[in-house]
Amino acid sequence: MDFISDLSGNMTEYVCILLPQIYHEDLLIVEKVQKQMRDYQWLLLLLSEHFSAAKIMDYYVPLLGAFRHDLMVLLVTLLACVNTLTSLIKWVMPANRPYWWVHESDDNYKIFLHQYRGSCETTGAFPSSHCIAMVTFSYVLIFQIEWRHKWSSTFRTFVRVLLVVLVSILVALSRIYLATQFASHCLLTGLLLIGVIMLYERHANIFYSLSQLKAVLITCCLSLLPVFVYFSMKRVGLDPHWSVRMAFKWCIDPEYMRHEDSSIFILGRDFGYLMGVMMSMPLRGSHERRIKMKRFPLIFALEILNYYARLETPKTYGRVAFVAYEFLRNATHSFTLLTILPKITTKPRVEYYFFRAILPHYK
């Protein structure tokens, strides 16, 4: 009992005293970044606009998959996991964005933050979806693509880490410049991502060996969590769509707000993408297949179809239809990339299956 009251006391102290202090410092950072990086505005706006989680999943990963099947498998699975985790945390955690907090806080800040078209986000702030998706994407590219260079392996690793850190700083600066993220949120997002990637690398073999039934069941159980949180929030009198309300209240022009970026929509999107991955299980050894034909035209046609399917998202038939459609579209998308496409375009390495048959531990 003592422990619980201590914990709730510490939490109250954190939320009421420490958090506003941290956010105050953070707001000063946003103001400074907006003033000092004005000359690079074009680059920072471009990064946020063209490297969102949705664009990475819908454009860049399939494009890469046209040439490297192994990288596509790794990216689709890893992005499915990190994006779903991000949407879940966003749904549970009521973290403010700088351009909301500057008005909502009781402190009368004399701070002015600029807003741009891309500032009108409708999800909670933490963790930053852009940082998670973009850093995961660049991490896989930078670490998996081989270099024919005579550098020592330690120096090569150092350069790779440096490149990932550079990308992370750029994306974080872009989010801060738009007043959508606090620096502290970006930092915590980075730490969270490091933890998730380490966990993923350690348990990737178990994950890729999951049977389809087990994997689908795990996803179904996980998807109950947001439903549980929704009803719990309602029960204690909180609004599950609080972030949309905030965006409506403080966005310079509500026309800038996008339906497809609301918390409930990205939950449908990311759980759908994850479901497609889980339906493709077990994935172990799937990247060992040899491509037997050029895949670019096929992937291009698939992505055009996906693009038009996204434009047709039903926005006027209520939330259920909207989320269900997005769930199905994304499940079909990742399932096609991981299961249907390889069936059409690759043939298994005969020698691989031969050696696996006689040597069970052959990799």
Ligand SMILES: O=P(O)(O)OC[C@H]1O[C@@H](O)[C@H](O)[C@@H](O)[C@@H]1O
């Ligand atoms: O969390 P961030 O980086 O501010 O991004 C906000 C939103 O940006 C959108 O563009 C993404 O599609 C969403 O997934 C994301 O939630």
